[in-house]
Amino acid sequence: MAYQRLVKKMTIENLWMYILRLLVEKPMYGREIIQALRERFGIKSASVTIYVVLYRMEREGLIEKVKKSRRVRNKNGRSYYRPTKKGIETLEKGLDFIKSTYLKLQIGRENVDEV
DSSP, rough: OOOHHHHHTTGGHHHHHHHHHHHHSSSSHHHHHHHHHHHHHHHOOOHHHHHHHHHHHHHHEEEEEEEEOOTTTOOOOEEEEEEEEEHHHHHHHHHHHHHHHHHHTTTTTTGGGOO
């Protein structure tokens, strides 16, 4: 149970990090993000959850929407998301925190086998 809680906290409860990681590579629209989360990270979250996270990220200034028009007449363009400078900086800060935490937990691990 503890392990499952950890996995949930590191994935579903921190979707913003995974989304920003994807958007650093290229702008994406909502359904594309959902598919990439499943394929790249094995994250199978409800679509509504991901759209709520996207909305919060946009409100916090981590991402911004960009309209791309379609070539077909009378069709609205898709809204693509891309990271802002603040978003990239926040992702880097988050990754630094995870690395730091990992290193703190890693210290003395080699002694566990001796117990």
